[in-house]
């Protein structure tokens with residue numbers, strides 16, 4: 001499984017990377033603009049990401065806009081990238097917006113629990 005974590009919180013990225021790296025290469029970006037550049041490179045190299053974990057509130061380009069652009073690229077490629085939004089457990093409104101407006105697949109809640117994350121990966125047949 002190739003994954004990409006997009007989060008402006010370095011500690012959060014590191015924690016999630018520790019979990020995802022067990023299952024394959026895991027790249028990191030600190031905002032949406034960086035993420036889309038990595039995404040385009042990965043597609044150009046024929047090594048697309050199986051999973052993108054996307055924070056919502058970030059500088060430069062936030063998660064909502066990033067998700068919109070990921071889905072635009074998906075349409076062009078005739079594919080659908082799995083996208084899990086990253087959420088702090090105290091922001092349910094962000095999650096609701098991401099589902100109903102942004103078309104994400106699911107969400108992971110900070111602080112990340114190993115068992116919860118691996119269960120999700122397994123449920124989506126990513127591992």
Ligand SMILES: [Mg+2]
Nearest residue numbers: 008055057058
């Ligand atoms: Mg953030």
